[in-house]
Amino acid sequence: xxxxxxxxxxxxxxxxxxxxxxxxxxxxxxxxxxxxxxxxxxxxxxxxxxxxxxxxxxxxxxxxxxxxxxxxxxxxxxxxxxxxxxxxxxxxxxxxxxxxxxxxxxxxxxxxxxxxxxxxxxxxxxxxxxxxxxxxxxxxxxxxxxxxxxxxxxxxxxxxxxxxxxxxxxxxxxxxxxxxxxxxxxxxxxxxxxxxxxxxxxxxxxxxxxxxxxxxxxxxxxxxxxxxxxxxxxxxxxxxxxxxxxxxxxxxxxxxxx
Numbered sequence: 001x002x003x004x005x006x007x008x009x010x011x012x013x014x015x016x017x018x019x020x021x022x023x024x025x026x027x028x029x030x031x032x033x034x035x036x037x038x039x040x041x042x043x044x045x046x047x048x049x050x051x052x053x054x055x056x057x058x059x060x061x062x063x064x065x066x067x068x069x070x071x072x073x074x075x076x077x078x079x080x081x082x083x084x085x086x087x088x089x090x091x092x093x094x095x096x097x098x099x100x101x102x103x104x105x106x107x108x109x110x111x112x113x114x115x116x117x118x119x120x121x122x123x124x125x126x127x128x129x130x131x132x133x134x135x136x137x138x139x140x141x142x143x144x145x146x147x148x149x150x151x152x153x154x155x156x157x158x159x160x161x162x163x164x165x166x167x168x169x170x171x172x173x174x175x176x177x178x179x180x181x182x183x184x185x186x187x188x189x190x191x192x193x194x195x196x197x198x199x200x201x202x203x204x205x206x207x208x209x210x211x212x213x214x215x216x217x218x219x220x221x222x223x224x225x226x227x228x229x230x231x232x233x234x235x236x237x238x239x240x241x242x243x244x245x246x247x248x249x250x251x252x253x254x255x256x257x258x
Contacts, residue, residue: 040112135149
């Protein structure tokens with residue numbers, strides 16, 4: 001980020017994708033990078049913290065090269081000037097180590113690509129990192145790896161299908177008043193986070209287990225889908241991801257109401 005236009009001229013074509021073998025070799029020489037190695041790309045939705053662009057490798061030897069801002073792949077939520085991209089020559093901790101470093105520094109939201117094996121592949125990695133960023137909840141400071149969010153990544157890659165899925169699965173639910181809708185969504189989310197345990201979900205929500213049962217049964221009736229049928233449960237989980245990534249109103253805290 002601090003090496004002027006020549007540095008950006010070398011890194012930019014790699015991140016854009018489609019670089020020729022000659023330009024890859026030229027960039028490798030100019031940046032002091034091996035053409036083949038374990039690389040990942042990070043795309044942040046906000047400017048990188050100063051500490052993140054400081055010179056020097058990470059504790060595990062990972063090395064970072066920060067590029068400038070880039071335009072978002074779609075949607076107005078991410079302003080072009082706020083998105084920043086980094087190429088990372090990974091250390092032994094891999095992409096998980098890169099994500100952990102960004103969290104420690106307070107960066108985010110951000111997406112981290114899967115590992116690629118050469119500089120010629122970092123353009124594809126940048127696109128995947130940008131897709132991972134789109135799976136971050138609005139207003140969050142999440143740093144997520146694409147491989148942790150593959151179902152959600154499929155949804156954000158096809159927004160028209162995601163919108164259709166939400167309407168088809170959660171349509172009747174979305175007609176409820178905000179408080180009732182949010183209560184049912186919160187109960188479903190908590191039940192899923194508790195591995196399908198009604199007792200654990202009730203303890204976390206601060207209500208009786210029968211209250212959780214009643215809320216889940218109501219949600220099943222509204223959506224015409226059963227939580228006990230795997231394929232229908234997949235529909236509900238994916239629709240929940242779409243709802244999470246939309247600008248839905250915040251959920252209230254758990255209570256004892258049914």
